[in-house]
Amino acid sequence: MSRKLSLIVAPLLVLALLLSACVAPAAAPAAPAADQPAAASKGEIVFIPKSTSATFYLFLVKGAQDKAKELGYTVDYQGPATEADIAAQVDLVRNITKKKPAGILLAALDSQALIPPVEEAIKAGVPVAMVDSGIDGDAPVASIITDQYKGGFMAGEEMARLLDKKGLVANLGIQAGSVSAGRSTGFAEAIAQYPDMKVLETQWTDADAAKSLNIATDLITGNPEIAGFFAAAAPIATGIAQAAKAKGIDKKVKIITFDPSPEILPLFEDGTINAIIAQDPYQMGYQGVAAIDAFINGTKIENSKIELAPVMITPENYKSPEVEALLQTPDKFQK
Amino acid sequence: MNQVETSQPSTATRASAGIRGLFRNQGVSMLVILALMWVVLAFLSKYFFTVDNLFEITLQTAVVAIIAAGQTLVIISGGIDLSVGSVFACAAVVGGVVFTSTGNLLLSLLTTLGVGALFGLTNGLLITKVRVPPFIATLGMMGIARGLALIISSGIPIYGLDDSYKFIGQGKFFDVIPVPTVIVLVVYAIGYVVMNYTRFGRFVYSIGSNAEAARLSGINVPLVIIGIYTISGLLSGLASTIEAGRLATIQPAGGNGYELLAIGAVLIGGASTFGGEGSILATLIGALLVTTIRNGLNILGVNAFWQYVVNGVVIIGAVAIDQYRRRR
Numbered sequence: 001m002s003r004k005l006s007l008i009v010a011p012l013l014v015l016a017l018l019l020s021a022c023v024a025p026a027a028a029p030a031a032p033a034a035d036q037p038a039a040a041s042k043g044e045i046v047f048i049p050k051s052t053s054a055t056f057y058l059f060l061v062k063g064a065q066d067k068a069k070e071l072g073y074t075v076d077y078q079g080p081a082t083e084a085d086i087a088a089q090v091d092l093v094r095n096i097t098k099k100k101p102a103g104i105l106l107a108a109l110d111s112q113a114l115i116p117p118v119e120e121a122i123k124a125g126v127p128v129a130m131v132d133s134g135i136d137g138d139a140p141v142a143s144i145i146t147d148q149y150k151g152g153f154m155a156g157e158e159m160a161r162l163l164d165k166k167g168l169v170a171n172l173g174i175q176a177g178s179v180s181a182g183r184s185t186g187f188a189e190a191i192a193q194y195p196d197m198k199v200l201e202t203q204w205t206d207a208d209a210a211k212s213l214n215i216a217t218d219l220i221t222g223n224p225e226i227a228g229f230f231a232a233a234a235p236i237a238t239g240i241a242q243a244a245k246a247k248g249i250d251k252k253v254k255i256i257t258f259d260p261s262p263e264i265l266p267l268f269e270d271g272t273i274n275a276i277i278a279q280d281p282y283q284m285g286y287q288g289v290a291a292i293d294a295f296i297n298g299t300k301i302e303n304s305k306i307e308l309a310p311v312m313i314t315p316e317n318y319k320s321p322e323v324e325a326l327l328q329t330p331d332k333f334q335k
Numbered sequence: 336m337n338q339v340e341t342s343q344p345s346t347a348t349r350a351s352a353g354i355r356g357l358f359r360n361q362g363v364s365m366l367v368i369l370a371l372m373w374v375v376l377a378f379l380s381k382y383f384f385t386v387d388n389l390f391e392i393t394l395q396t397a398v399v400a401i402i403a404a405g406q407t408l409v410i411i412s413g414g415i416d417l418s419v420g421s422v423f424a425c426a427a428v429v430g431g432v433v434f435t436s437t438g439n440l441l442l443s444l445l446t447t448l449g450v451g452a453l454f455g456l457t458n459g460l461l462i463t464k465v466r467v468p469p470f471i472a473t474l475g476m477m478g479i480a481r482g483l484a485l486i487i488s489s490g491i492p493i494y495g496l497d498d499s500y501k502f503i504g505q506g507k508f509f510d511v512i513p514v515p516t517v518i519v520l521v522v523y524a525i526g527y528v529v530m531n532y533t534r535f536g537r538f539v540y541s542i543g544s545n546a547e548a549a550r551l552s553g554i555n556v557p558l559v560i561i562g563i564y565t566i567s568g569l570l571s572g573l574a575s576t577i578e579a580g581r582l583a584t585i586q587p588a589g590g591n592g593y594e595l596l597a598i599g600a601v602l603i604g605g606a607s608t609f610g611g612e613g614s615i616l617a618t619l620i621g622a623l624l625v626t627t628i629r630n631g632l633n634i635l636g637v638n639a640f641w642q643y644v645v646n647g648v649v650i651i652g653a654v655a656i657d658q659y660r661r662r663r
Contacts, residue, residue, distance in 0.1 A: 082588070
């Protein structure tokens with residue numbers, strides 16, 4: 001085709017792809033930040049998750065948006081692509097601070113590295129509330145986080161109970177040194193209490209499902225007597241579950257994971273996954289926005305450091321209303 | 336290098352020159368190194384050298400190997416395709432949406448392949464018609480495809496893929512040969528024939544050696560390049576169907592870093608970063624090598640942090656030994 005024509009065609013193709021993305025989600029729900037009321041806004045609160053790849057944060061956004069709608073703010077959602085990119089999150093906080101939002105909700109990838117940008121933001125007049133994973137020190141106006149260690153520990157105790165306190169188990173974590181590594185430590189230390197149980201060295205998966213699948217398969221190959229797996233995040237459990245199924249041992253091994261994400265629930269319902277450690281991301285978002293609003297209005301914040309204890313979901317309590325509220329099903333945030 | 340060659344005795348017989356020539360082929364020497372690695376690991380762990388585990392290695396290699404096949408063409412032509420990981424995810428997501436709304440497996444697979452090819456085509460057009468350098472064009476496309484994958488799926492993995500889909504990733508022929516392994520063999524067989532026995536393959540090498548000379552000798556360089564990137568995109572889409580089958584879900588965040596793994600496999604296999612050199616079979620060996628190391632270290636229970644070190648050392652070592660042998 002002629003030079004001029006193709007110069008037009010190429011960018012048009014790209015444009016067509018972009019437009020199709022906007023039209024296609026007739027079948028799929030709209031992106032979280034897209035549907036905010038524009039009228040009478042008290043400002044924008046930006047939520048920065050640990051990564052945009054986990055469905056967990058979509059529920060946190062929903063909680064934040066609900067409270068924000070009550071109070072008159074809008075919520076924006078920006079984050080690094082993977083939980084491994086701490087530097088990107090630091091830069092992001094700095095960049096967001098420059099546009100002076102009403103407040104920032106932050107789920108920190110690292111409890112130390114995020115201290116300077118948070119302090120800078122507060123000095124610049126932008127209140128910061130920590131959600132899900134906090135930073136050391138008292139700089140933020142509030143923090144509503146999960147007790148990561150406790151969650152992992154609870155998983156370890158449940159694993160011991162399911163296995164009659166004996167057997168070999170594997171520990172698949174997200175990223176060494178990150179805030180969520182507490183889950184893996186908690187699990188390992190819980191298992192260490194039982195002399196007839198052994199936990200393999202923690203494997204780090206960056207919460208990638210394919211990586212977890214390969215690692216879990218290899219662990220099973222190298223340790224055929226393996227009896228249980230702990231997944232520190234939902235994508236890890238997806239990988240482990242498929243590895244177990246492929247090896248034909250899914251009914252035999254016990255799998256415990258964090259986060260009742262939508263893709264995990266069917267696996268839990270068919271018995272492949274035996275227990276889920278649930279956090280309350282909705283509450284974190286909700287309380288986080290409330291805390292920022294209180295700070296802006298000069299109201300004293302009652303409980304500025306809240307550590308939410310995770311809830312263990314088992315087949316016994318699955319149907320109860322309290323657990324029902326924690327399940328991360330898509331209908332909970334689709335408009 | 337010239338000095339060394341002239342000082343060598345000219346009494347080398349045809350036979351030994353032939354064998355040395357065979358060893359000069361990076362693909363063959365990497366194969367030898369791979370075989371050696373398998374032997375060593377077999378001694379270190381009784382779980383390594385089983386039919387089951389060896390097929391497992393081919394299974395775990397499948398996804399990256401297929402992407403790397405496309406990347407081989409790209410690199411031989413002197414270009415690079417950084418978008419493969421993101422196109423992998425986006426193609427899978429669009430195919431997944433089709434699957435969950437129509438339940439038609441064939442339609443969904445064709446969509447995935449089509450979307451992959453479309454991204455590749457766009458890359459090709461940007462590179463040839465708009466003259467954006469491959470690195471930049473595919474780097475930009477990497478971001479675009481990833482963003483679109485997350486937008487279309489709203490960041491939620493698409494789950495509930497039924498058994499027909501899972502067969503692609505988890506099925507076995509004759510109960511022992513994994514389906515992905517067969518797919519890899521077919522892709523590489525086709526790739527081998529194309530690169531070594533068709534004009535298109537020869538054009539790819541020519542363009543990589545000297546694009547201007549290729550153009551002057553009448554090759555339609557833009558058309559070939561567009562074809563190369565389209566193939567790369569198409570193969571990324573194909574690879575994503577395998578991963579979706581293995582995971583029984585489609586992860587919009589998936590494929591992260593696969594571009595580096597694919598490029599690594601191609602370069603370990605011996606392709607030159609400047610283009611003009613490389614062999615598709617050597618890429619397969621390169622991909623198997625990388626997976627073998629990881630699989631072996633996992634089975635041996637090596638500490639996760641040391642795995643990074645050992646991985647790097649072995650890869651450098653394998654290629655270094657090979658380079659040494661080449662220069663003799």
